[in-house]
Amino acid sequence: MKKPAWSHSSLKDFEGCQRRYHEVKVLKKYPFQETEATRYGNQVHKAIEDYIRDKTPIPPEYAQFLPVVDAMLSKSGRVLAEHEMALTVDLEPTGWKSADVWVRGIADILIVNDDNLTAWVGDWKTGNNKYPDRDQLVLMSLMVFAHFPHIRKVNSALLFIVKDDMVKMQMTRDQAEAFWWKYRERTARLESCFETDVWNPNQTPLCGWCQVTGCEFNPKH
16 A cells, blocks of 8 residues: 655644544545634745745835845745645655655745754744744754755754744754654554554544534533
């Protein structure tokens, strides 16, 4: 069986509730519904991407984010915006939509310094900084190592631009293998569900907000 493709967000969804993941991500019974928060986040991401890539002026309503963006851009190296990275199960770079893709990730901003063999990767966050998810930084760092074999150290950050906060992390290439093994352990559970077609629900206080109304744990059932 071909191993299922995953990303940081889809693996997180799976681990939150296998039943919801199957209904939403695999069977696609519930189309994505945009909220005010996701719409705002997408608009901010697009404005920053255009500013970095094409030098398009940032709209006045997002001007408050310029100092953080410019601080990132002041770092030495090649600058890439919304950079797509995909790998095979053997951790070889592949196309975003290739048939052999195993894992995907997008770096909101990636700065590759070829001279000192260091990279910076950042993710713009327009939401709350109460529960920062450092796991995203782990995966982005691993993807950078795989796509840029000469890089020896990756500095990464969740940039909570609305809250004016930053959660940083650093990884060196010699740490990568141990982190990949942890991901292989986690994705093995995902693969098992695809093989057995058993998707157990996970009852949590958030069940009342789940779109899978047919689940026995959903109060709307």
